[in-house]
Amino acid sequence: MIIKQGDPIQHSRQRLFVFTGPRGSGKTTLACEELPPSQIDKMVYVDFENSGNNFREKINRRGKDFGLYVNTLERFGHSLPSSDDLLSRIDKGDAPWVGGKEQNMFIDFFKYTIAEINQIPNNKYKTITFDTGEKLEAGMAAYVEANKRKFGVTDTSYGRLWTVGVYPLYQHILQGLWDRGIDTVILNFHLKSVWEGKRPVPGKVTHAGKKLLYYLSSLMIWLVNDSRNPHKEPAGLVLKERLGDVDVNEKEDKWINKTMLPPRIPICDWDHINAYLTSGYNYSN
Secondary structure, three states: OOOOOOOOOOOOOOEEEEEEOOOOOOHHHHHHOOOOHHHHHHEEEEEOOOOOHHHHHHHHOOOOOOOEEEEOHHHHOOOOOOHHHHHHHHHOOOOOOOHHHHHHHHHHHHHHHHHHHHOOOOOOOOEEEEEOOHHHHHHHHHHHHHOHHHHOOOOOOHHHHHHHHHHHHHHHHHHHHHHOOOOEEEEEEOEEEEEEOOEEEEEEEEEOOOOHHHHHOOEEEEEEOOOOOOOOOOEEEEEEEOOOEEEEEOOOOEEEEEOOOOOEEOOOOHHHHHHHHHHOOOOOO
């Protein structure tokens, strides 16, 4: 789906960051601020829900902007189901669309998103953010469902559609972005209910996004509101970190592996995250 261009490819760190949390917990802010202000023009921001328009308006007042801002609502408006509706359908084991008309809309949405990605030149941007990822995943599922033979899907059950068709497509898209010299792909997701059988479990939630992302991600953080912080910054529960450091004890000829982030980041912003990634975290303290 993503066609490589002719420019020389530079080395990319190939990182995937996944952020989740309740509405208003700061997912968009954390994603938008992954690069410092001086490098915000190195970020591609793909906005599926007008999530980043407020942040963008504020930085525009200061003469800054994303390197590329794609707002899919300008093309599709509110014709697609909301993320809450998508999550409810998927949680029940149903397809995200109701009928062929909605499925075709998701296919068009996916093709449009891929067409925008295909216009990204090599080695120009450092980060790309998709906010939020539910509609991207639904678009991939609709596309694979309509092209089952192409993806080798013979079992028509919805679960097999994901494991056989969508997961490889997911990996292909991510690799295509990294191959363009992008260092970091960021995916934001809402929370969803936990289901047992056909009923939601009262009071239980988990992060949206497919399990594949847990295995592929370099960093996965669950943001939680914390009113104790001075500016109501969220705290962050580190679900996965693959950013640890490796050192060498030359005297004893041993490797020294260091986990850099704590299980809970009290103030989850990039100042604190980067401080931990520089100095590490002492579990004994």
